[in-house]
Amino acid sequence: METTNAIADTTTNNNNNNEEINKVEKDINNEQPITTTTTTTNTDLNENKQEESTDKIHVPNSTLFSLVLFNLPKYMDLKKFNKFLEQNKVPYKKTKKIVKESFGVISFDSVEVRDKFLEKLNGFEMGTKKLKCEIKEEKADRMKRKFNEQNDDRESKLKTIEEIVCPWYNIPYEEQLQKKKEQIINILINIKSETRKDSLHNLPFWLERRDKTREEKMCCPLEEIIASPTIQNYRNKAQYTIGLDENNVPCVGFALGRTGNGVTIVADPSNAPLISTRSNEIRRLFNDYIISHPRKPFDKNTHEGFWRQLTVRDFSTGESMATVQFNHKGLSEEEINKEKDNLKKFFESLPADKQLTSLSIQLYDGISNAAPVDLPTETIMGPNYIHEKLLGYTFRVSPNAFFQVNTKATELLYSKVLEWAGVSENTHLLDVCCGTGTIGQCASKKVKCITGLEISPDAITDSISNAQLNNITNAEYTLGKAEDTLPSMLTKFSKDEEFIGIVDPPRSGLHNDVLKAIRSFEPMKKLVYVSCNQKSLVQDSIKLCKGISKAMKGTPFIPTKAIAFDLFPHTDLVELVVLFERYNEDSDKKLNKEDGEIQEANSKNNNNNNKDINEDDKKRKREDDGNTNNNENNENNSNKEIKLE
C-alpha cells in the first residue's frame, strides 16, 4: 500500500514538474504552436475509429529523449551548464538552461543513453546540493496523458440519478428553503444595483428614495418563502430519456451524461423521490416493452435507433397521459403505422388500474435532444388532453401545453398572485404567457374581463376550451408571440379602463418589445411578474423600473414586494413573484406624507427621551440617539415601503 502511494506521489510530482518545465521552456523558446493534421488510430479517442484532427498542437521533437536535472544553481547559465555536462562526459545532443531557474534539460539521441545518464546524474553531488534527475515527458506523451486525464475525469463526472433529478435531496428541507431564500435575496439586491447602473444619469425616484431609507440593498421587501405542501413525489410530469444503461440494456430513465467515449448512459430513476408513483409504474411497464422490442433506442452519436423519449403526466384527477417520441427517419409510412398500432395495443393491454387516459406519439428525427416545443403530437388512444383541478377550476391540458409541475404548490402560488394583483370588477386583466389560461381564469369571477396571450396553439386551444369548461364568458385569447400581439393590442384598448398585468414568461424572460409595450402603457398600474428563472427577471426588472430613456419610455414601475414559492423541492429552482406598481403622483404624495409622519415620530421620540436627564446625560444620550434614530428611521422607512404595497 505504502509503495503504491509513493509511486503515485512521484508520478504526480513528475507531472507537475513537467508542466512547470514545459511552461518555462515555451517561454524560453518563444515557441509558437504549429497547425498540423494528425491521424490517430486510437482506442482512447473513439472506439475503433480513425480520427483526423486539425487541432493546434506542438509537433513533438520525437528524435530526442530528454532528462530534466533539478537543484542546479540558479546563477548557472547555458554555457556553464554545458561545461558541467562535458566535464562529466554526458553525451548530450541539445540542452536548455536559463539563469534564475534551478533546472536544466538535457536531450539525448536514444532512450538507452538517456536512461544510462538518468541513473548516473540522479543523486550527483554539486556543492552542497544533490541533483535530482527525471525523465522529461515528451510532448506527445504529455498530450496523451492530458487526454486520458480528461477522459478519466469525464468518466468520474458521470452524474448520479440524484444529482440529475434532485441535487439537493441530501440537504434537510428547512435548509433548502433557507438556501433558496438567500438566492432570492441576492436577486433582489441585483435588481436594485443593476437598475441603478442602468439609470446613472436618470435615477428613478424610487431608487433615490430607497437608497436613502433602506438599510438592506434589496429592491423591495421579501416575504417569507412558501414551502411546497408535498416534498416527495410531487411532480405531475416527467420526461424520460430512452437509451442504454451501463450494461447496454435499453432503459427508460434519465441520462446521466456522457462517458469518455461519448456514450450517453441512461439510468433507472425508480428511487428518485420527486417522480410520482404512477408515473414510475407507467415508465417501468414501457421499459419492459422496449426491452423486448426489436427496435433499439436512439443513439445520439450515430443518430440511429428508434426510441427517443417518454413523457408521462398524471394529475390529481386520476387522469394520466403518455407521449412516446420516436425517430422515424428511414421508416416507411407502413412501418410507422405498425409501430403506432403495436404501441396502442400494448398500452390498451395494461391492467385496468394502470390504464392511461390518453396516449400520443411524436415523430422526431432531429439531431439535438430537445425537439422543438411545438413539434406536433398525434393522439392514438383516448382524448388528446387530460384534466387537472386548481382552486376549484378544471383545466384540460394537451401534450404540448405548459402546466405547472407541482399542483398543490401552484394553488398557493396562484392565490398569492391574485391577491397581489388586487383585481376588482373594473379590472381588465392581461394574462401574458397564459398557458392553458389557468391564472386568468382563476380570477375570472372577480374581474371585468381577461385577455390571454400565448404562443402555443395547443395551449390556446386548451385556454378556450377551459373557459367553456369553467363557464367563463369574460375571457378572450390571442394566439401568437406576445412580442407580436401585445404592442398593437395595447394601442387599441380604451385608456380609461383599469388594467392589471400578470406575466409568467418562459425561462428566457419577456421579449424587449413586450417590456417596452407594458412600460409605455400608462393605464397599467400594476404588474405581477411570476418568474421561474430569476436571471431573466433581473434583466426584465431593470427595463421596467429604470429611469425614463429613449428605449424605455413611460413612468417607471416600482418593485414593491416579492415572495418565493418552492415548486421544486430538492432542486435549486424556485418560483419568484414580484409585484411592480406604477410610480405616480399618488405614490409620491404617499411617500411625502409618510416622510412627514416619520420625522414627526422621530422628533417626538427625541423630546420624550430627553426629559428628566441632566445636561451631560442629555449630550451623551443625544449622541447615542443619533444612532438609534438612524436605525428607527430605517425601520420606519422600511414600513413605509411595505405600506407602499
Ligand SMILES: C[S@@+](CC[C@H](N)C(=O)[O-])C[C@H]1O[C@@H](n2cnc3c(N)ncnc32)[C@H](O)[C@@H]1O
Ligand atoms: C412558464 S409558462 C406559464 C404558463 C401559465 N401562466 C401557467 O401558469 O400555467 C410560460 C408560457 O409562455 C408561453 N410562451 C413562451 N414564449 C412566448 C411568447 N413569446 N409569447 C407568448 N407566450 C409565450 C409558453 O408556451 C408557456 O405556456
